[in-house]
Amino acid sequence: MTVLAVEKPERTRSLDRFMPQPHQAAMQVPAWLAALRQAAAERFLQAGFPTIHDEEWRLTNVAPLVERSYGSCKRQEALATAREPAVVAALKAVDLSDANAVRLVLINGNFIPELSSAAPAGVTVRGFGEAIKAGEPALRNLLGKLALPEHHGFVALNAAAFDDGLFIDVAPGSTPSQPLHIVALTHHVAPHDGVLAHPRLLLNLGHHAKLTVLTSWVGGGASPSLTNPVMEAFIGQAAALELVKVVSINDGDSHIASDYVQLADAANLRSFVLNTGGAVVRNNLSTVLDGPAAEATLNGLSLSRGCQHVDNHTLLDHAREHCPSHELYKSILADQASGVFKGRILVRPGAQKTDSKQTSKAILLSDEATMNSQPQLEIYADDVKCTHGSTTGPLNDEQLFYLRSRGLDATRAHAFLTYAFAADAINRISHEAIRAAINQRVVERLHEVAPG
Amino acid sequence: MALLEIKDLHAGVVGGKEILRGLNLTINAGEVHAIMGPNGSGKSTLAQVLAGRETYEVTSGSVMFDGKDLLELAPEERACEGLFLAFQYPVEIPGVSTSYFLKSALNAIRKHRGESELDAMDFLKLLKSKMKLLEMDQSFLGRSVNEGFSGGEKKRNEIMQMAVLNPRLAVLDETDSGLDIDALKIVSNGVNALRAPDRGILVVTHYQRLLDYIVPDFVHVLRNGRIIKSGDKNLALELEARGYGWLEQEQPAAV
Numbered sequence: 031m032t033v034l035a036v037e038k039p040e041r042t043r044s045l046d047r048f049m050p051q052p053h054q055a056a057m058q059v060p061a062w063l064a065a066l067r068q069a070a071a072e073r074f075l076q077a078g079f080p081t082i083h084d085e086e087w088r089l090t091n092v093a094p095l096v097e098r099s100y101g102s103c104k105r106q107e108a109l110a111t112a113r114e115p116a117v118v119a120a121l122k123a124v125d126l127s128d129a130n131a132v133r134l135v136l137i138n139g140n141f142i143p144e145l146s147s148a149a150p151a152g153v154t155v156r157g158f159g160e161a162i163k164a165g166e167p168a169l170r171n172l173l174g175k176l177a178l179p180e181h182h183g184f185v186a187l188n189a190a191a192f193d194d195g196l197f198i199d200v201a202p203g204s205t206p207s208q209p210l211h212i213v214a215l216t217h218h219v220a221p222h223d224g225v226l227a228h229p230r231l232l233l234n235l236g237h238h239a240k241l242t243v244l245t246s247w248v249g250g251g252a253s254p255s256l257t258n259p260v261m262e263a264f265i266g267q268a269a270a271l272e273l274v275k276v277v278s279i280n281d282g283d284s285h286i287a288s289d290y291v292q293l294a295d296a297a298n299l300r301s302f303v304l305n306t307g308g309a310v311v312r313n314n315l316s317t318v319l320d321g322p323a324a325e326a327t328l329n330g331l332s333l334s335r336g337c338q339h340v341d342n343h344t345l346l347d348h349a350r351e352h353c354p355s356h357e358l359y360k361s362i363l364a365d366q367a368s369g370v371f372k373g374r375i376l377v378r379p380g381a382q383k384t385d386s387k388q389t390s391k392a393i394l395l396s397d398e399a400t401m402n403s404q405p406q407l408e409i410y411a412d413d414v415k416c417t418h419g420s421t422t423g424p425l426n427d428e429q430l431f432y433l434r435s436r437g438l439d440a441t442r443a444h445a446f447l448t449y450a451f452a453a454d455a456i457n458r459i460s461h462e463a464i465r466a467a468i469n470q471r472v473v474e475r476l477h478e479v480a481p482g
Numbered sequence: 483m484a485l486l487e488i489k490d491l492h493a494g495v496v497g498g499k500e501i502l503r504g505l506n507l508t509i510n511a512g513e514v515h516a517i518m519g520p521n522g523s524g525k526s527t528l529a530q531v532l533a534g535r536e537t538y539e540v541t542s543g544s545v546m547f548d549g550k551d552l553l554e555l556a557p558e559e560r561a562c563e564g565l566f567l568a569f570q571y572p573v574e575i576p577g578v579s580t581s582y583f584l585k586s587a588l589n590a591i592r593k594h595r596g597e598s599e600l601d602a603m604d605f606l607k608l609l610k611s612k613m614k615l616l617e618m619d620q621s622f623l624g625r626s627v628n629e630g631f632s633g634g635e636k637k638r639n640e641i642m643q644m645a646v647l648n649p650r651l652a653v654l655d656e657t658d659s660g661l662d663i664d665a666l667k668i669v670s671n672g673v674n675a676l677r678a679p680d681r682g683i684l685v686v687t688h689y690q691r692l693l694d695y696i697v698p699d700f701v702h703v704l705r706n707g708r709i710i711k712s713g714d715k716n717l718a719l720e721l722e723a724r725g726y727g728w729l730e731q732e733q734p735a736a737v
């Protein structure tokens with residue numbers, strides 16, 4: 031403690047620059063939120079950012095990201111940048127017109143209704159400022175309930191510093207046919223520094239509701255930006271949520287996300303993350319199966335090249351009995367790219383009949399690419415089934431030969447196998463039009479990662 | 483000119499022991515040859531060497547295919563020239579649909595031959611007719627290559643692919659193993675449908691049973707990487723009755 035007291039002043043000073051200035055607040059902050067933010071700020075100033083000396087961050091070094099200086103870009107500026115050609119292009123790049131999706135635009139964490147479509151019946155979509163004005167009880171009841179500042183510095187900083195967010199509430203029994211497509215852009219105005227954005231999302235599905243949400247993280251601008259989103263999703267009894275996330279930010283930008291999902295009894299989560307861009311990408315996904323017979327499926331696909339680093343950290347917290355969970359994470363790594371998968375499965379006492387299966391697979395297209403896969407099983411119940419497996423290696427010689435022996439040349443055989451490897455994960459996306467769009471994106475990206 | 487002419491072929495695992503030790507074999511167009519031999523005699527090695535598997539290294543000898551030096555060609559070039567191997571252990575390839583893969587393969591071969599590529603409709607028609615020939619369920623169309631197939635289904639899938647790709651020389655490596663009697667008949671029908679004056683077939687098998695259905699013109703016995711005896715279909719029957727032991731004393735036959 032004494033040691034901390036001595037170190038604190040210097041550390042606090044260096045961390046202070048990440049704190050928002052009071053006059054910048056874009057929304058009216060009620061007392062409950064002010065208290066939440068204050069606590070988070072204190073926590074952040076005390077704990078700082080995680081370092082490679084923290085077990086959970088051993089393989090992902092964020093020091094270069096947080097030592098840089100960033101600017102901020104508030105709502106008014108964000109709206110102004112929305113008309114810039116580069117931004118218009120970035121927003122258009124994510125085309126989901128086939129899916130008849132409801133587009134919701136976030137720029138640097140600010141919800142931009144002017145660029146967004148109207149929510150379908152049964153679904154409430156509001157920026158946080160709006161939601162607070164409207165006195166949404168769910169916002170107050172749920173915000174910060176899953177994402178705790180003590181988890182790590184990025185979560186604390188997000189809570190302390192977000193200045194808008196997206197609140198989505200689905201009424202009980204509502205099953206809108208249109209998916210929501212959140213286009214989240216991190217963008218800065220030249221010649222300023224890159225932006226540090228803290229987007230915040232809160233999703234609440236009433237019982238028996240059903241929703242599909244695609245979130246596309248895109249980036250623009252010449253200087254490196256850092257996006258630090260936090261999402262909390264609550265899936266009510268027998269409700270179902272499909273979450274598809276695409277990280278296709280610029281190669282110089284980074285993304286450290288902390289997503290939390292809580293499932294009530296018989297609720298269903300199906301998640302898929304596609305990582306294609308970025309210098310450092312870290313996806314923390316914590317899922318708590320908090321009611322009997324809830325089911326979670328977590329899938330992911332990373333296509334990395336150059337010096338990209340992608341780290342998927344998942345937690346499946348089996349808090350209740352009779353819950354199945356399935357997990358498949360795949361990576362294709364070229365050049366000097368590095369990948370991390372850490373899958374923690376926690377089976378709490380009483381979570382009998384847990385049935386959990388975890389698989390991590392990686393293909394290394396070069397000798398210099400690396401993958402680190404780690405399962406972490408903590409089982410405190412006796413009548414459970416938990417399996418995990420991981421494979422890492424080059425493309426399978428036998429499969430390559432089989433394809434070539436049928437007449438496909440080596441290049442095409444490679445392309446077939448890398449695509450096949452990827453498709454195995456893509457095919458687990460339920461929503462057909464989104465699956466097709468993701469597939470298209472992967473095909474294009476594979477040409478870059480593993481040139482045909 | 484022979485369709486396939488293997489002369490004094492020596493081959494083995496790269497950096498390992500020699501497995502084929504001076505193998506000679508000539509197959510003319512229109513002929514069906516059977517190679518029989520005990521486990522470990524080198525049957526699969528021969529099949530894989532012909533198809534161009536890089537695990538094996540040819541140390542001496544020659545293989546001419548339709549007048550071309552087969553050993554100079556990459557595996558895909560061999561396929562394009564009309565060589566087909568039905569694998570003893572077909573590999574599963576999750577994520578690649580059988581129909582998409584096969585369409586690409588067929589079109590690669592057609593392109594090589596200077597023929598126009600088949601469009602999706604024509605290909606599907608062809609594929610369906612060959613699946614019918616092998617009595618394969620339509621549900622296989624959407625499934626990944628061999629994924630979750632039973633041993634018998636994999637073998638059927640091999641012959642179905644052969645029927646679609648229409649090779650000049652088909653090498654069938656233990657296509658009978660893992661098949662029940664009904665499946666054996668279906669697969670044999672598929673192979674027999676391909677018998678033609680301009681085509682050669684090399685059937686590699688451990689048991690005589692398959693040769694009741696695919697009746698060969700010539701039978702060869704492989705032992706320790708060499709053909710030690712050749713004959714007609716009656717040789718297979720004799721092997722069935724007497725086993726391989728009696729051949730030990732005989733001189734290796736030149737073919």
Ligand SMILES: Nc1ncnc2c1ncn2[C@@H]1O[C@H](COP(=O)(O)OP(=O)(O)O)[C@@H](O)[C@H]1O
Nearest residue numbers: 495501519520521522523524525526527528537
């Ligand atoms: N890839 C390989 N690596 C090591 N040994 C091999 C390999 N392939 C074949 N062999 C050996 O060569 C011999 C012949 O094998 P194979 O050609 O598979 O025989 P068959 O098909 O007649 O049963 C066996 O002793 C086998 O163990």
Ligand SMILES: [Mg+2]
Nearest residue numbers: 525526570656
């Ligand atoms: Mg064999």
